[in-house]
Amino acid sequence: MNNNQLIYIVDDDDAVRRSVKFMLKHTGFQTREMASGDEFLKNVQRNERGCVLLDIRMPGMDGLEVQEHMNKNGIDMPIIILTGHGDIEIAVKAMRAGALNFIEKPYNKDALLRAIDEAFRHLENNNLKEIAASDANMRLSCLTGRERDVLNGLLQGYPNKTIAFDLGISPRTVEIYRANMMEKLRVKSLAEALRFGFAAEAVEIVAE
Structure with missing residues (x-):
């Protein structure tokens, strides 16, 4: 260090x-x-x-x-x-x-x-956010619809139980989708996954 x-x-x-x-x-x-x-x-x-x-x-x-x-x-x-x-x-x-x-x-x-x-x-390196933004949609495109739904719930700050209730599935199933989502995004923490989601949202806003 x-x-x-x-x-x-x-x-x-x-x-x-x-x-x-x-x-x-x-x-x-x-x-x-x-x-x-x-x-x-x-x-x-x-x-x-x-x-x-x-x-x-x-x-x-x-x-x-x-x-x-x-x-x-x-x-x-x-x-x-x-x-x-x-x-x-x-x-x-x-x-x-x-x-x-x-x-x-x-x-x-x-x-x-x-x-x-x-x-x-x-x-x-102040360009890290831009690098993440350019990479975000490509990684998120690998997610299934349900995995993206779970990520969207997490982006709202909802706990697993709330996401499960909203999607009509069990909290355990949310955990499975969440684990699969993080593996596909190649991230080790929820914070990393959220940054990809925020970057994708920013790209969508600019596109609009």
Whole structure:
């Protein structure tokens, strides 16, 4: 890992900040920790660019509000959302607003490091979104109608049970379609699959 790579850890939970800082320091990253979105925004304009690990649920400004402020003020840093279990709908909203990825807490170390690696590649190459957009429709064309239906439900932030109810199938069948969809898209996480879906939506909007 590059010792010059900086990661902002923005989370009101002291234990989470300490745990993430310890892991990242020993992996070779620089870190700066903030206990609130307000503290992060107060300092970020004066600091160098990096990757932001941003908790969704915080007192004061929540993660979505912090992200909105960053977008409005041109603070262009890749954001990885840290969510609790069951916050998928909020994570999808964050990704629609430009977050690059989301990780559920308690986080998996390997998944977090993969997301961080991708974030820094994004920071170095602003064309990644365009590359994804050009590739999205080709990959999505491999999906069956039901697999695309499941992806569309996920793009709305719906849990498996809601998607199952809407499609008139069982939650277990949704899980099977979801697994097949991710295998065909050649992705390892739901966040990656969602990015292909968002990219395809963007292409459709432009075409209209």
